[in-house]
Amino acid sequence: MGEVIVITSGxxxxxxxxxxxxxxTALALEGKKVVLLDADIGLRNLDVVLGLxxxxxxxxxxxxxxxxxxxxxxxxxxRFEGLYLMPAAQTRDKNAVTPDQMQKLxxxxxxxxxxxxxxxxxxxxxxxxxxxxxxxxxxxxxxxEVSAVRDADRIIxxxxxxDLHSPQLIINRLRADMVKRGDMMDINDTxxxxxxxxxxxxxxxxxxxxxxxxxxxAVTESSSxxxxxxxxxxxxxxxxxxxxxxLNEENTLMDRLRRFFSGKSNxxxx
Amino acid sequence: MADIPILIKGSKNGLNIYIDSRADISAIRQAYxxxxxxxxxxxxxxxxxxxxxxxxxxxxxxxxxxxTSERYMTLGEVRFFAEAPVSRDAxxxxxxxxxxxxxxxxFEDIDEGMTKFVKGTVRNGQRIYYDGNIVVLxxxxxxxxxVAGGNIFILGTIRxxxxxxxxxxxxAVVVAFCLLPSQLRIAGKIAMAPEGGMEKPxxxxxxxxxxxxxxxxxxLPRKG
Numbered sequence: 001m002g003e004v005i006v007i008t009s010g011x012x013x014x015x016x017x018x019x020x021x022x023x024x025t026a027l028a029l030e031g032k033k034v035v036l037l038d039a040d041i042g043l044r045n046l047d048v049v050l051g052l053x054x055x056x057x058x059x060x061x062x063x064x065x066x067x068x069x070x071x072x073x074x075x076x077x078x079r080f081e082g083l084y085l086m087p088a089a090q091t092r093d094k095n096a097v098t099p100d101q102m103q104k105l106x107x108x109x110x111x112x113x114x115x116x117x118x119x120x121x122x123x124x125x126x127x128x129x130x131x132x133x134x135x136x137x138x139x140x141x142x143x144x145e146v147s148a149v150r151d152a153d154r155i156i157x158x159x160x161x162x163d164l165h166s167p168q169l170i171i172n173r174l175r176a177d178m179v180k181r182g183d184m185m186d187i188n189d190t191x192x193x194x195x196x197x198x199x200x201x202x203x204x205x206x207x208x209x210x211x212x213x214x215x216x217x218a219v220t221e222s223s224s225x226x227x228x229x230x231x232x233x234x235x236x237x238x239x240x241x242x243x244x245x246x247l248n249e250e251n252t253l254m255d256r257l258r259r260f261f262s263g264k265s266n267x268x269x270x
Numbered sequence: 271m272a273d274i275p276i277l278i279k280g281s282k283n284g285l286n287i288y289i290d291s292r293a294d295i296s297a298i299r300q301a302y303x304x305x306x307x308x309x310x311x312x313x314x315x316x317x318x319x320x321x322x323x324x325x326x327x328x329x330x331x332x333x334x335x336x337x338t339s340e341r342y343m344t345l346g347e348v349r350f351f352a353e354a355p356v357s358r359d360a361x362x363x364x365x366x367x368x369x370x371x372x373x374x375x376x377f378e379d380i381d382e383g384m385t386k387f388v389k390g391t392v393r394n395g396q397r398i399y400y401d402g403n404i405v406v407l408x409x410x411x412x413x414x415x416x417v418a419g420g421n422i423f424i425l426g427t428i429r430x431x432x433x434x435x436x437x438x439x440x441x442a443v444v445v446a447f448c449l450l451p452s453q454l455r456i457a458g459k460i461a462m463a464p465e466g467g468m469e470k471p472x473x474x475x476x477x478x479x480x481x482x483x484x485x486x487x488x489x490l491p492r493k494g
Contacts, residue, residue, distance in 0.1 A: 150394050153411045157393030193411055193429070195391055 002033075004106045004116040005237070006135035008159070010151030012122030014143045015172040018212055019202075020119040021049045022227070025217040026234030028083035032114040035074065035084040037106075039131035040121040041096055044088035051215020052077060052085050061089035064101045070108055084113070094126040099133035106134025115237075124158060132159065138167035139199060144174055144185040153194055168199035170233065175204045200233035201244060202226050276301045278309075280384065284319025284346060291325040298325075299338060306342040319346040326352040383420055392416065392430065401437070412452060418442070424449075431455070440479050449475040449486060459484045 007020045017040075024036045038046040041061065047053045055075050063073035063086070077083040086109075089096060109116045118135060121127035132138065138159050142152040152169070159167050171190055178184035191198055205226035211218040218227040219234075225245075232242045275293030279286045289298055320339060327335070327350055336348055384402030392398060392406060394413030403420035414430035416422055419437045427448035433455035435442030440457040450468055454461045454477055461477075461484040476489040 150412055154394040154413065157396050193409075195409065 002110045002113045002115055004110055004118065004134050004136045005139055006039075006118040006120050006132050006137075006164075007139045007141060008120035008128065008131065008155055009122065009141040009148070010124065010155040011142075011148045014141050014148050015202075015208075016122075016141050017045045017049050017119050018208060018218075019139075019141050019170060019172065019230070020046060020117050021212075022217045022219045022230035023234050023237065024115075024117050025050075025077075025080055025083060026219045026231045027115050027117075027237065028077075028080040029219065029231075030234060030238060031082065032238070033082040033084075033112070034115045034117065035086055035109055035113045037086045037109070037116060037118045038088040039102070039118050039127060041088045041127065041130075042090065042093045043121065044090050046119045047075075047085060047087045048215065049212050050077065050085055050217065052087075053215075056087045059087045059089040060105070061092050061096050064097050064105055070105075094121065094130065097130055099129050102130045103134040124154065128155075128158070132162055132164060135164060138164045139170060140167050140194075140196070141170045141172055142190065142194075143172050144179070144187075144190055146185070149185070149190055149193055156194060156196060166196065168197050169194060170199050171201045173204040174201050198244075199236055200229055202229040202233075274301055276305060278305055284321065286321045286323055289322060289324040293325075295327075295331050295334070299334060302335065303338055306339070310342055317346040318343045320348045321351060322349070323351045326350075385420075386418075391426070394430075399436075410451075421445070434477075442478075444477040445474065445489060447474045449477065454484065454486075456484055461486075 007016050007023070009016050020036055024034050027034045036046055036050070037060065038044050039060075040046070044059075047056060052075050058068040058073040060073060062068045063070050073086050075085045075087065077085065106116060106118075116134075118131050120131035140152050140155055140159075142148045156167060159165075169191070171187060174187070175184055179186045187198070187201060203225050205218070205224055207221060207224045208218050208226050211221065211224075217230075218224045219230045221227050228245060232245060235242045275290035275298050277288040279288065287302070293301075318339075322335060332350060336345065339345055339348070384400075386398070386400040386402065386404050388398055388404060388406045389408065391408040392410045392414035394411055397415040397417065398404060398406075399417045401419040403422070404416055404418040405423045405425070406416065407425050409426040410416060410424060410428040410430040410432065412429045415433075416424075416428075416431070417433045417436045419442075420435065420439065421442050422432050422434045422444045424432070424444075424446035426446070428444075428446045428451045430451065431453045432444045432451055434444045435457040436455070438457055440459075442456055444451075444454060444456065448471060450463070450470065452463050456477065456479050459479055459482075471488075473488050473490065475486050477484060477486045479485070
């Protein structure tokens, strides 16, 4: 019996889809059987980020309406063993499915997979309600900006009203240099307001944009710091205890020695 | 209300007894007797004013209710209101009298009164309203709102909005371990956070109205 995890944020453009694609791929690389469910009906993107757009024949709405069998709507990613995508319908809207139907779909997928990751649409309307209906736990993605944190807070309240208590937080696109200058909210500011457990912090990384456009998740690139952060998040989802990775790029031997001898850690870490 | 046709609530004038107008008198008397029985120790030693609200009674029935009450408490003033909030009894009395004796007067308790306890954080988009006092065991995040007829106590940080004395009580206060509201209201007064934000206070603070102005200061004088 697998686990259904919804990845949500409230605000759009904070990186829900990228996060879903990367965590899903990282879990598959860890040997898990994973299905990524795109709940953003009418504005699907997950297929593009994964580079599977051309292979869509049937979608989630087809499976729910019984136009096809469940298996026919699943696209197997040939690059990663155990990774599947169930795309959203593009020619329909959020009202095409109901929370009950989503719940039933999640139950069925749960039987066949270790993890069902749901990419939630932005907003708090029907699409959000559908996406969280079948979830066992929730991951809230935010960026260190006041408006995104406000929306994340709203979402946490709504999740808790729907019996998804204690969601976990991913802070995306953190810029160490800006935090250092005091121009960006730091991790503690964000957690202080939201008051939920931190699942991970993903640094701002240009490579993410490149890999999203190419349809190749960044976790596969060993040189990408964001990719490494996502790999760590996947391990934490699996229950491993992975420390936050160091954020400072100019982490020279001298820096480390200085910190070691001064006995305190003055570097921010993720 | 169907099972228990009676609801007893405290007000500053004594007890308000709300009665389901559909229930018959014997059921009411039975339920009333039971309620008083349960709360018997509570009434002893003080004079209690009673207001029966929600049903019209014959002379006979009124006497019955009074005699039931007398078995449990020393009665003060007893009044009957057919319906709330504008009752015939109240409208008959003089205007000044009406001001002070209306059963639905705004919540004015300062040292005691009904209190709602909110466990956990009030988040963006959540609004909590209560006629009496509100105590929050958690934070009020930006976009969260608290509206109370009485005082508001926050055992945490407030970054959202709080309105104490919302029904007109200018004696109400807002207290927080960390008072950083986006907006603070007491009765009809509104205070906004200064442009550019506030310094995070290092000690608990209280907000109240003095000389017609909303004032915030530490409530532990030594720590100020």
